[in-house]
Structure formats: structure tokens, C-alpha cells
Amino acid sequence: MPTIKEIARKAGVSPTTVSNVLHGRTARVSSETRRRVEAFLKDEEYAPNMGAVILARRNSRIIGVIVFMEPRRDETVLEDPFSSSILGAMEEEIRENGYFLMLHATSDEDEVIRLARTWKLDGLVLLWVPAALCRAIRGSIETPVVFVDTYFEGKDRGFHRIGLDDFQGGYRIADYVLSRGHRRVLFLANDDVHPGGDRFRFEGCRKAFADKGLEFGGDRFVVVSKDPAERRELYGRLSRRPLEYTALLFSSDYYAAEAVSFLGDHGTRVPQDVSVTGFDDNIFARLIRPRLTTIHQDVYGKGRAAVSMLMKLVRGIEPVETEIRLPVRLVERDSVASAED
Amino acid sequence: MPTIKEIARKAGVSPTTVSNVLHGRTARVSSETRRRVEAFLKDEEYAPNMGAVILARRNSRIIGVIVFMEPRRDETVLEDPFSSSILGAMEEEIRENGYFLMLHATSDEDEVIRLARTWKLDGLVLLWVPAALCRAIRGSIETPVVFVDTYFEGKDRGFHRIGLDDFQGGYRIADYVLSRGHRRVLFLANDDVHPGGDRFRFEGCRKAFADKGLEFGGDRFVVVSKDPAERRELYGRLSRRPLEYTALLFSSDYYAAEAVSFLGDHGTRVPQDVSVTGFDDNIFARLIRPRLTTIHQDVYGKGRAAVSMLMKLVRGIEPVETEIRLPVRLVERDSVASAED
DNA sequence: CTGTTAGCGCATTCAA
């Protein structure tokens, strides 16, 4: 494993010259010596030692991708299809920019800060991290940070973030079921993952109702438990006759798909007896029958956009857009029928 | 950001002593000075500079996780649920061991080698990498490597790998449908992902048939295209009347689920008209209706086992088992009926 | 039990 010094010796030049060649500082080296040095670099299979680079430059070209892990929960964070899609997108974008991706799951802000310091991280992407932690983290380090799917309060300004137009999503899906004649509608969300997101989706629904002169009160927000048994219990209640609601608006495709399956197993047909919608438009939505009518979001684009924004920050460019809300789209499939009432 | 030297100065000791405290070399430091130093370390929020560590120790405490990316394919590698589960498991195990995870997708062996060198990686996990590349990689670096889901030829010895008992899986599922009276059976696999894996699964099927005195020839192996349109065409052929086969053994839950949906859409009922099985037992298998009868594999355990073995290698311990084949289990659900013929 | 010292490989002045 040759070092710059050895290459320099073999090429009969100084280490500085080799370094200049390596960094494409063509102005500082004659094209002849450059070619010579480049030949040696290639022959000897020179590979830099990032340890030395970090030490000398005080940054590592590593982007830390932090996924928030709920404390005291045994589940692996990265299990749903969403995680892998967004991670795949980020990996691509990071790699294509010549950076490296360090993946870390935690629920501890100090751990994030320590990671940034010990590795001299060039940038951080924080996924699903609660707003309080985000503030603490950004307040303690100078490393550029882009937040993905984080919901800040109104007073929080100047954060760089990528999110979704949750409100619009909620509005669209509610408006759609309203247009199909549904009035007895429920919004069901797994509250603790994206607290803000679900709230905005719910608010979107409420607005759609309001625009039709209808009310959509807080009692229409049903929390979906993370415990499978409790969920089955919930689905059971929802399928009890006479059916109290004609449309169930889930805040994720996964739970919607699960509900569709459960309801079908218990004699409640979707969409004939009850309509069901999802959110995200992931693989489940297309795979199950009936196909889910849902709100599409571009998860891949979200990942690329996050890293893309971060790269600007890393290079000292202030991005024109600092808060991106990706658009949503209604995908009409087969899980919603017209209501007769 | 304090350095060891500064901590040493404040504590009135030498850098070496601080370093000794840091590394828990209690024998070389009096408990009194240790306490003093520890207090300063904490107060000053000391965080090591990994650049310096890499330089001095010639290793980084980074584990490289390489996922193979098929060349000339636009798709993101990390998209299926399998990827995220195994990645989550590895992240956990790596973190709990005090190491760091660098994620990289590539199809180029030189890139892997360069990565290992420039980052002084302590270890590598290679996912789904073709055997030829694995050989090349292991031959060019001294970094410990664990291979996950790689299929070597008989002559390849001494590789550290984690795989699945594919043969057994194929045997079990075929044996099961045979026991339900099926004879006209097809094995369907997406050949280019785990070429070896699918081949072994197929061989397992063949053995199950042979044990019953039946033949299961190469014509029973059907390649499932990665192109959705071609797959639809295939499913269409499979549902053409009169039905030529009574049981379809898919080598992945995803395609099985897709086929179930497609067949249902086109008037072929599963399992009444045709039985379908999957492989992996992932989330799809439980979500769709009918629920998939499939072969379960412990993806999470696979990830933990891979890193666990790698950690032994990193610490210079030769693991007792160098080639682990995780067991499989038949999960009987609702997608297989008895055959009448 | 504690301290001194010499690298590790690279980037970056500053001189020539």
C-alpha cells in the first residue's frame, strides 16, 4: 500500500507535487510531470489513507445517516419498505457525489453529536427524529444537517428539511371519499411515528370536510396501536354490525392493507361494505386485493432531494429552497366504493 | 473539542496516562489519577478523532457493508423488505459491538478493495455478491470478509459465509405439495439474483419428487422475468385453460403474491383452481389473501449471525462454524389446496 | 505507576 511519499520518490518528485496531481491542481504542475505521476499512481494502485485525510483536513467526506430508534422498543427500525427505499436513494446520491455513508440508529442526541465529532462528519441526514432532539442536535454542532420527515413547531425557523405535503395528502384523500358520497368517515393513524405528519394529514381531512360545510371532529382521529393484538381488536370493532363508518382513511398503506385483510376474513367486504384508503402508495397498495386507493409519495425522490440539499450545504452553498415539501398525488384504485347513504 | 493532550495538561498528567484511562488499562493507572482523568474527560466532553486513530492503529472500527448492485440496471438495490430487515439487524449488531457501519452499493470488485484500503476497514460483509467477485475480493485483501447469500462452487473452500438451507427449503415445500396430492408442479424463480440459491431450491424440489419415485425435470424450472410486463405475460400463460399445472412453487413471496393477485384478477382462484407457494415468509405472505404457504427464513437472524461471525474474525478468533446454513421452516397457510387428480 | 518520544500519511503554508 503505497503512500504519497513513496509515489513521489519513485516518480522523482516531491510529495507536494503528487498531492497537487491528486487534487487536480493542474496550474501548479507541468503536464509532463503530471502524466508521470499519474502513471505511478495507477501502477502502484495508490489509495489514500482516509485517517490521514481526516487528520489533515478535519473532515471525512462521510455523511452520517441517522435513523431515529424509539427508546425501549425492541423492533428493528429499518424494517419497513419505506426505510429501504429512502436509504437506497440516499446511498446512491451520496456515492455519486464521492462521499461515504455511515448508517447509525439511535434515540440519543448526544450519541449523534459524538458521532459527528469523532468522525468529523461532513453532513448529517436525520430521519424521523423528534423535533426536540433536532433542535438540540443542530444547536450543538456546526455540521450541516438535513431533516427528513421531521415536524417542527411554527417558531422553528431556518432548518433544512425535506418533508411531504401531508396536509394536501389528507385533503385529497378526504375530498375523494367525500366526492364518492361518504360522510361517516374515520381517520386512523399510528400516532407516534410521525406525530406531526399524521396531525397534518388529519387537518387536511378536516379542511376537506369544512369545505363541504361538514365537520370532522377530533373524535374522528383513531390511534392505531403498534401492538398487533390491539390492532386486531380495533379492526374487530370497526367491522361490528351495524357498521358505524363507511370509509376508513388509514395513514399508511401497511395498516390499510392489514385492515383490508382482516375485514375480509371477518365477512366485511372492501369496498362493498366499507371503503378503505391508504397513504404512501408503497408495494402493498398494488399487491393486495382490492388494490388500495391511496396517496402517492415519491420516497426515492425524497431520499435524493435530502442528500442533494445536504451536498449544497456541505459545499457551502445555501440552497434556494431550504424547506421542501414534496407533492402528493391521489392514486385511485379499487378500495373505495360509492356510499349509498 | 479537546484533545488527549489538552486533557492531560488540565489533569496534570501525560497524554499516555489519559490514553491508558481511555482504553481501560487499569493496571497501568492508579485508581486515583484514573478518577481525576475521567472527570476531565467527561467535563470537557472529550471525543476521539477517528482520523488520528486510523492513522495510528491502521484500522478504523468501520465495518463495510457492501450490497451488490447489478451493473446496467437502474433499480435501487435496497428496495425490497428483505434488504431493510437484514440491514437493520446488521446495524444493531455492529453498533452494539462498538463498531461503525459504512454502507456501499457497487458491482465493481476494485471499488470494494479500494474502499477497504482507504478506510482501513476492520471487516466486510458482502451481500448477494457473485462468487467470482467474492474470490477476487478475498484474494486481494487481508480484511476479514463474511459473505451473505453467496453461492460458491464445490472447489471454493475456507470462505466465511452465512446462507440458507435452500435445498431443504425446496425439499420441504415440494414435499408438502406432493403430500397434498399435487403432481403437475412448476418451480418459478427469478434466476439472476441468487443463481445458486434458486438452483439449490430447485434441486431440493427434485429430491422430494425423486423420494416419491417421481421425476422433476429441468423443464419444470421457469424463469421469472424482472420485467413486469413479461411477468404478467407469464402469469397469463399459467392461468390459461385448461390449467396445465396444479401447483406453482415460487422462489420468493413477492412473485408468489403478485401471481396470486394476478390470477385472482383473471378468474383463476387460489387455491381452489391452482395452489401457490412462496419462499422467505416476509410481510407479503401474511398480508395477502389467501395467506401464503411458504418457507420461513430468519432474515434478522441472518444479519446478526453474519456480523457476529465477522466480529470474531476481526478479533482474531477463528469461529467454530465458518459456513452457516440457517434452517428453514415450512409455514402452512391457505394458498395450497388438495389436488383431486 | 507515569512520562517521553517517534511515527502514522496527508494537506498546506512558505520558500525557492
Add this chain to the structure above:
DNA sequence: TTGAATGCGCTAACAG
């Protein structure tokens, strides 16, 4: 256009 010298922060061998 090129080179010499210095320092980045830590480890480990060695000396006391």
C-alpha cells in the same frame, strides 16, 4: 513549476 517543513491527534514502544 517544484520542494521542504510543519502539524493534525493518537498509539505504543520504551524509559524511568
